[in-house]
Amino acid sequence: MFSLTKDERRVILFLTCVVMSGMGIDFAAKTFPPVKRIVCVQAGLVKIDINQATLEDLLSTRCITKKLAQSILEYRVLNGPFRELEQLKEVKGVKDKRYEKLKEVLYLK
């Protein structure tokens, strides 16, 4: 009555492993900040650093045209590195709507 088949054992083992791992990860992420940095996806993995981006990097996103990318790089050359992301609004061609889209693909390290 209490003996499990091979398949039942597999499924129960998988579920218990996931639940135990999940609890452990959750606890570690809340208690140790370095663990949180590993567990959570960092901005650098999914967005481009506005101060390190090349023309190719900017064009590889879906929402930056060549003209806009050149304007961003030109702004960086003339005014130095960006100190905050809001400075993007000072770039030619970036209004509020465009800025909201750029925030999804660019970040400031």
Next chain:
Amino acid sequence: MKRPLVAITLLFCAGIIFASKVRIGFQIFYVSALILTLFSFILYKKAIADAILYLIIFCIGSSIITNSQILPKSHISRFVYFKEKDPYIVIGNLQNEPELNNGRLSFIINASRVRLGKTEIKCRGKVLAYLNGTKKLHYGDEVILTGRLHKPFAYAGGARTNYGDYLRSQGIYTIMRIANAAHVEKIGRNRGFFLKRIAIFLKTKMEKMLFNSLPEVTAGVMAAMILGEKNRVPPLVYNLMMKTGTVHILVVSGFNVGIVGFITILLLKIMRVPRSPRIVFVLVLLLIYCLMTGASNPIVRATIMAAVFMVSYLLKREADIYNSCCIAALFILFLNPKQLFDIGFQLSFMSVLAIVCLYPVFSRITVERFAIRGLFKFLAEGFLVSLAAWFGTMGIIAFAFGTFSPVTVLANIFIVPLATLITLCGISLVAIGYIFPLIIPFFASVGELLVSVLLQINAFMSNLPGACFRLH
């Protein structure tokens, strides 16, 4: 012959390629096939009968593609006039769930009637519609659209395959631009295939659960891996995966079909469901999963191959991977012969055939020869599968995308097992989450960690010297 389907498929494909290169009409190929069929009856018992049958297959392949290029007289593209200023009114049913991108809704309709001025004509054919704005529309809705109709343009710069060619290969010869939602009127619902409606409903629910339980990036990657929704994967992630040659994990393919099939069979075995109903249930579920994920070439191939294997198991016959691959290819090409020139079709079949042909050879000269065991054997086998797939696809990738990624084999050793765990975790989350919502946070934590590790490994691999070369 043990594998007659291989010869049949190769000749069928040769017929398609031949007809696409020469300017010979459908009638010639069709009449040739008819004459050869007559000869095959007359010379049925002769040795030459087999050769005649193969020639018939060749002619059928040529006939099918030439016939597919002939549009019926009532096709909607025949009513699109250059420089027509008056708007067209098109009535039809939605063929897919609309997609919203940059404030513009796009969807495909199967047109049934078109109106220009006071003239209304019955027509047929797919129309790709772009609407500025949004509107609540779903698959199967019957709609009246008012806007400009035109034929697809080619991209400037002359790409190897332009957008117009791509749309035509999907059966779309007309595009409609609609100014705003006021020009879209819904007049009916639920006109589509009922299984597809169920699939879309399930997909929407699963996507909602993923995005409610996980951070956006993690949910976006999982949605791509499990549901085929690539739109929410960050562009940087996608580009890095292209660079390392691991972007295939973001495409729903045979790998996912295998996992879904495996999990379902396992659960049904635990529930003591008898063999025949179990297999039938799995087949129906795989069909729904195929429809849910967009029925792309890799998924259709994998679903048909899985179906062939399961039916063979049910009938207690031996399944053959080459024959099942050929059945899948013939199924796809009969429906749309132009898919033979689609990169997704080519990569999907080449990778499977490369693994099937090359992996045993590699295994014999390494793992078996040196009697490798245990964990090293597991790692070696993973490496050899990646190597076989890489050999099979590097030519096509270099030609189509102009990239050569030596790091692919190394990256796949780490990323494919991680992708397996992420897929298992994601499917478990959406399946069990509805029954036991309290365990969602645990699955979410594990999923988040796995995705984070995957992206970090991928970023590391892409920065290795010599990871990827641009050829042109």
